[in-house]
Amino acid sequence: MDLVQLQRQLVDYRTSLYHEGFLDEQFTQLQSLQDENNPDFVVEVVSLFFKDSERLLNELSKALEQQIIDFKRMDAQVHQLKGSSSSIGAHRVQKLCIVFRNYCEAQNVEGCLKCLQQVKHEYGSIKTKLESMFQVNLGPILYQCSKLVSGIDSPFCFFECQLEQQILNAGGSIPV
Amino acid sequence: MLYQIMDGDYGGSCGGCSEDMTVEFGYEPHVLAVDDNLIDRTLVEKLLKNSSCKVTTAENGLRALEFLGLGSDQRNSLEGTVSKVNLVITDYCMPGMTGYELLKKIKESSVLKEVPVVIMSSENIPTRINQCLEEGAQMFMLKPLKQSDVKQLKRHLMKYRS
Numbered sequence: 368m369d370l371v372q373l374q375r376q377l378v379d380y381r382t383s384l385y386h387e388g389f390l391d392e393q394f395t396q397l398q399s400l401q402d403e404n405n406p407d408f409v410v411e412v413v414s415l416f417f418k419d420s421e422r423l424l425n426e427l428s429k430a431l432e433q434q435i436i437d438f439k440r441m442d443a444q445v446h447q448l449k450g451s452s453s454s455i456g457a458h459r460v461q462k463l464c465i466v467f468r469n470y471c472e473a474q475n476v477e478g479c480l481k482c483l484q485q486v487k488h489e490y491g492s493i494k495t496k497l498e499s500m501f502q503v504n505l506g507p508i509l510y511q512c513s514k515l516v517s518g519i520d521s522p523f524c525f526f527e528c529q530l531e532q533q534i535l536n537a538g539g540s541i542p543v
Numbered sequence: 544m545l546y547q548i549m550d551g552d553y554g555g556s557c558g559g560c561s562e563d564m565t566v567e568f569g570y571e572p573h574v575l576a577v578d579d580n581l582i583d584r585t586l587v588e589k590l591l592k593n594s595s596c597k598v599t600t601a602e603n604g605l606r607a608l609e610f611l612g613l614g615s616d617q618r619n620s621l622e623g624t625v626s627k628v629n630l631v632i633t634d635y636c637m638p639g640m641t642g643y644e645l646l647k648k649i650k651e652s653s654v655l656k657e658v659p660v661v662i663m664s665s666e667n668i669p670t671r672i673n674q675c676l677e678e679g680a681q682m683f684m685l686k687p688l689k690q691s692d693v694k695q696l697k698r699h700l701m702k703y704r705s
Contacts, residue, residue, distance in 0.1 A: 451582040
């Protein structure tokens with residue numbers, strides 16, 4: 368696979384994320400803020416989002432384990448998560464947060480627990496997908512080299528490819 | 544007294560004014576951006592810097608007031624001074640002091656009441672919007688903000704100043 372095809376694959380992959388509702392146009396806005404002066408802007412902001420979201424999800428889990436559940440505090444935390452997911456274009460997470468807030472307002476424990484699980488799942492998905500995208504951005508040449516060696520042809524194997532290249536760089540050979 | 548453009552002939556009243564001219568004449572408004580959400584704070588800062596603004600951020604209303612010189616231990620320290628900032632842009636929903644409460648405090652200050660304040664919110668609630676506008680907010684903007692929103696804000700700010 369040559370570089371042009373690889374780049375095409377990246378574009379197709381990104382497009383599918385939009386079509387499937389994982390990302391919305393706010394992510395495009397975010398990308399447009401990146402320039403030569405701030406070449407890592409998207410990665411930086413998305414990393415902040417990951418860190419902040421994980422903190423909030425942990426706190427929400429703990430809150431739901433308490434004897435007396437502080438719905439008001441939970442609602443404020445879900446509001447935060449809704450805000451940041453909206454700001455980076457993590458569409459599915461944002462939509463689930465809206466539902467989550469309704470359950471908080473209704474003080475519905477079952478609903479909250481179920482929603483939290485769903486949010487964690489969607490958060491996990493978007494995290495994996497975004498990480499895949501960044502790996503591709505950083506290493507199209509790496510991918511090309513390692514594909515010659517391993518014959519892998521799926522965008523979801525980029526992590527592996529990165530690792531393989533590191534092995535090659537270190538003078539080692541790829542284990543069969 | 545607010546920050547003045549160097550050449551008054553090219554003020555905002557000129558219909559043909561483009562953003563290039565404002566940058567050309569060196570207008571870099573100093574904006575105080577207030578938001579408790581770190582991601583949003585990072586984004587609004589970038590959006591403003593992309594529009595040639597100098598930016599200071601604050602994570603809550605109290606810090607914002609301290610920066611402006613209106614902190615509780617800074618009584619009367621502002622007398623006879625000039626506002627450090629040309630614009631305050633603040634989130635509405637913040638723990639402790641809301642953006643609305645911050646707006647009120649700024650408007651109550653004799654030195655700072657002329658500083659335009661813009662409120663941001665992720666929620667489109669007409670009563671909230673009206674409440675802010677009635678209290679003297681310059682504009683109300685829906686989050687998430689886009690570059691075009693900030694460009695429009697800057698144009699609006701230019702007109703307001705002249």
